[in-house]
Amino acid sequence: MPKVKIPRKSTLIDMTAMCDVAFLLLTFFMLTTQFKSDESVIVDTPSSISEIKLPDTDILNISITTDGKVFFNIDNKNFAREKLLAKISEKYPELQFTAEEERAFVLTGSIGVPLNELKGYLGLEEVDRKMYNQPGIPVDSTNNELSTWIMQGRLSNPNVRITIKGDQGCPWPTVKKVINTLQDRNVNKFNLITDLEADPNKLKGI
Amino acid sequence: MAELEQKQVDKEGQKKGRKKRSTRIDLTPMVDLGFLLVTFFMLTTNFSKPQTMEINMPFRDGKQPTPESKSVHIIIDDESKLYWYRGFANKPLDPLVETNFSANGIRKILLEKNSTIENMVVLIKPTGNARYKNIVDILDEMNIVGVKRYAIVDLDPADIDLLKKNNKW
Numbered sequence: 001m002p003k004v005k006i007p008r009k010s011t012l013i014d015m016t017a018m019c020d021v022a023f024l025l026l027t028f029f030m031l032t033t034q035f036k037s038d039e040s041v042i043v044d045t046p047s048s049i050s051e052i053k054l055p056d057t058d059i060l061n062i063s064i065t066t067d068g069k070v071f072f073n074i075d076n077k078n079f080a081r082e083k084l085l086a087k088i089s090e091k092y093p094e095l096q097f098t099a100e101e102e103r104a105f106v107l108t109g110s111i112g113v114p115l116n117e118l119k120g121y122l123g124l125e126e127v128d129r130k131m132y133n134q135p136g137i138p139v140d141s142t143n144n145e146l147s148t149w150i151m152q153g154r155l156s157n158p159n160v161r162i163t164i165k166g167d168q169g170c171p172w173p174t175v176k177k178v179i180n181t182l183q184d185r186n187v188n189k190f191n192l193i194t195d196l197e198a199d200p201n202k203l204k205g206i
Numbered sequence: 207m208a209e210l211e212q213k214q215v216d217k218e219g220q221k222k223g224r225k226k227r228s229t230r231i232d233l234t235p236m237v238d239l240g241f242l243l244v245t246f247f248m249l250t251t252n253f254s255k256p257q258t259m260e261i262n263m264p265f266r267d268g269k270q271p272t273p274e275s276k277s278v279h280i281i282i283d284d285e286s287k288l289y290w291y292r293g294f295a296n297k298p299l300d301p302l303v304e305t306n307f308s309a310n311g312i313r314k315i316l317l318e319k320n321s322t323i324e325n326m327v328v329l330i331k332p333t334g335n336a337r338y339k340n341i342v343d344i345l346d347e348m349n350i351v352g353v354k355r356y357a358i359v360d361l362d363p364a365d366i367d368l369l370k371k372n373n374k375w
Contacts, residue, residue, distance in 0.1 A: 015233030022240025029247035046339040048346045050259040064338070163258060168339040172282075172332045175341070183263055191258035194342060200309065200350060 040130055041071050041110045046168045047197035054163065054193065060153045061193075062146070063110055064166040068174040069136030071110035072149045074160065081106045083156035088115070091152070095119060104129070112136045115145055139177045147181050154185075165193040259345065264357055272327045275299060278319055280312065280328060281365060282344060284335040288312055289374060292319070295364035302372050307343050316351040328356040331365060 041063045056075070063071040074080055085105050089095045092115060097105070101122040105111075112134030113121045124132060139146045154160055162182065166175055182190060274293045281289040286306055293299035305311040320326055330344055341358065348356045369375040 012232075015237050019233045019237045019240060022237050022244060025244045026240055026247065029244060029251060033247050033251040035250055035252075045256070046342040048257065048259050048342055049349060050257050050346075052258050052260060054256050054258045165256075166338040166342075168337065170338045171334075172336040172338060172341060173334055175338050176332075179263065183266060188263045188265060189260070191260050192342060192345075193256045194259050196257050197346075 039109050040134070041065060041112065043165050043167045044169075045165060045193050045195050048192075048194040049197050049199040050194060051196070052191075054191070055161070058157065058159045058161055059163055060150070060157075060160040061110075061163045061165055062150075062178055064164070064170045064174055064178065065136075066167045066169045068170055069112060069134070070139050070146055070174070070178060071112040071134070072137055072146065072153070073110040074153045074157065076106060078157060080153075080157040080160075084152055087152045087155060088118075088148075091148070097122065111149075114138055115148075139174075139181055144181055146178065147185060150182065150185050150187070162187055162190040163193050164190060259342070259349075261345065272329070276323055276325055277327045277329055278316075278323075279365070280330050280344060281361065281369070282330065282332045282336040282340050283374070284333075285337065285340065288344075289369065290315060291368070295362060295368045298368070302368055302374070304374070307340070307347075312344070313347055313351060316347060316353060320351055320353055325355070326353060328353050330356060330358045331361045332358070333361055 043063050043065060057077040059073075059075050061073045063073065065071070074084060076082075082102065085097060085102055089097055095115065095118065097119065101119065104122040104124075104126075107126075108122070108129060111118070111121075114135065114137065117135075121129065121132060121134070137146045137149065138144065150162070164175070164178060182188075278290060278292050279295070283289065288305050288307065288311070289302050290305060290312065291298040291300055291302040305315060316328070328348065330341070332341055345356075366375060
């Protein structure tokens with residue numbers, strides 16, 4: 001019986017097309033990307049139908065985690081963070097910061113330590129700072145440091161817009177304390193950060 | 207297209223000039239690299255910009271009395287329970303009723319009330335059990351229904367009495 005010869009075929013494929021696709025996608029992602037901010041606070045925001053977009057700059061953000069810890073953050077437009085730290089040490093003369101601590105403050109994200117621990121927190125190595133379990137900024141009526149942060153933050157950048165980024169599960173009394181603090185400082189207009197949810201009125205229209 | 211023009215070969219088979227070489231390159235490593243970078247960018251990018259909901263709190267000092275017949279009170283107890291009534295806590299015009307966050311719950315009531323009561327005012331009263339999500343949900347309902355005037359206020363002692371009377375506290 002004659003053997004049936006199966007012709008050998010090369011297993012090499014032309015990769016050009018695949019290469020094209022890969023680099024097309026790469027270009028797309030490189031142009032559209034906006035890096036996730038280096039945020040140590042994990043907050044799962046609730047959803048709403050509101051579609052107002054948040055600008056990238058001029059934001060003073062107050063984050064509230066599930067367990068009710070409060071964090072403060074401000075973006076560094078026009079060196080607002082440097083100014084803020086200078087104002088803090090002006091107000092609390094016992095807090096004097098070195099150039100290194102100042103740099104750490106500018107580069108770090110949300111702040112969630114009481115003022116008396118701030119120096120120690122900024123003195124940590126970057127890696128340790130990320131691992132550090134921040135206790136949150138005190139917002140009690142007897143010791144309301146958030147109020148100081150808000151006031152000094154607004155002085156460092158007068159155009160700032162105040163946002164609250166609360167976790168779905170954080171208890172209302174904590175949020176209320178934050179809102180009361182804002183109202184004590186005459187801030188009656190602020191934004192709540194939410195995720196997008198479908199608007200039932202619009203769904204009906206389809 | 208991509209191939210270079212080859213030099214002519216003479217009759218004896220001797221090559222003149224360069225050797226004939228294929229211009230095809232193995233692109234596999236380049237594809238690998240491409241996809242590696244694509245993966246990196248896909249994982250580090252964030253597409254959705256966060257949305258915001260603007261809220262205006264009433265000024266502290268300016269207390270405006272709300273007409274009792276036009277004020278709808280919503281008490282948020284916890285994740286699944288809400289109560290609503292109309293009028294004053296000590297003599298409600300519509301009695302205290304338990305409802306929920308679904309489309310057939312509070313939204314239906316608000317839509318009905320919004321169309322019958324002119325200049326309706328909704329007072330949102332969260333209890334200590336309420337979560338932040340519940341408040342955002344109820345503010346969202348205000349936007350969906352189109353309630354123009356609403357406020358977040360503290361729970362009154364009279365409201366607690368009303369809840370106690372209905373065995374809900």
